[in-house]
Amino acid sequence: MSDAAQPTAAEVRAAAEAVKTALDRHLAAVERRSGEDDPAVYEAFNQLAAAAEVYDELLYDRYDEVTPFEIPGTDDSLPPYTGPEEPNALSVLIRRDYAVAEPQRLLAQAQRVEAAEDEGTGTEASGTIHGALGILFGEFEADEIASRHKEFGLEEGDSTLWVIASDEAPEPGEWLEAPFDQVDPQRVVCRFDVSAVFDDEIDEDIDDEPDDTEDEIEDAIEDEDLEPLDADR
Known part of the structure; x- marks a missing residue:
């Protein structure tokens, strides 16, 4: 500058x-x-x-000086809340991402569900990945799939939950055609995020710490004039 x-x-x-x-x-x-x-x-x-x-x-x-302060998450934080102070209704928006880690396991679980229903339709929707997903998510609640995702051959990705305040509950069917198009971030009361990114940050902090255990053991041996144990004893 x-x-x-x-x-x-x-x-x-x-x-x-x-x-x-x-x-x-x-x-x-x-x-x-x-x-x-x-x-x-x-x-x-x-x-x-x-x-x-x-x-x-x-x-x-x-x-050419800096402050010792660091405010976490300011760039990604939500805007100031402008919704009702006493909400009469609320919406809970949830997104969970999964990777299809074991397609054969996913197909096998869907086939079990399809066989148990035994509706005699002659169709085999469980024979394709998208068909198997439709069967499983139609049979199990989303929370149950989240808790049992490994059984269904899925691997968890990021997830987020937003609680949005409203003045009044919407009319039935009002937003079904585009459920996420009119989300106002200034009405978000709270949100909860889960991501492997956070775990990676913790692991990086741990990895950055020096591992002095081996050096400490060697120093202790030298200080005490001890010899390492013979493996044959």
Whole structure:
């Protein structure tokens, strides 16, 4: 960045003051919170995160310094909640991804279901993957398939659950043609995500830690003047 484009000291100080103000607002919202998912706290959190990000950038551009703060998930967070404070209805949106890891197991399970029904139709829908999926998801609840996915030859992928507040329940059949087209993220009360990405992050943190166990054992042997045990003893 050129010197001409650098922020002024006054701009950096103004950004710092904005962080202080956002901190006060966040604390006040926490002190007045009405529940675990209070939208006022959520909004104050996002405002604090945004103010801290601006300050961090200006501080770096002006003084080549950074802050020790890191606000997780600000880029992927939902927008501030603008739905009803006392919802009269709610919608639960669930998405679960699976990979067909063992097609033969999937087909075998569908054939068992088809044979048990024995409707005598002469059709064999279970002979194809898409037909087998239709049979299994028609026979079992989605939650049961989620808990028994390995039995059906499936491998879990990402999943997410969104709870969306509404002023009133929709009319029967109102959204069936396009159930996910009119989702307003600002009415999401809460969401829960499951992904192998999170597990990978934990594994990376563990892998980054030095494994000093072997070195510690060797040091202990040297300190105590001990000899490793003979395997033949």
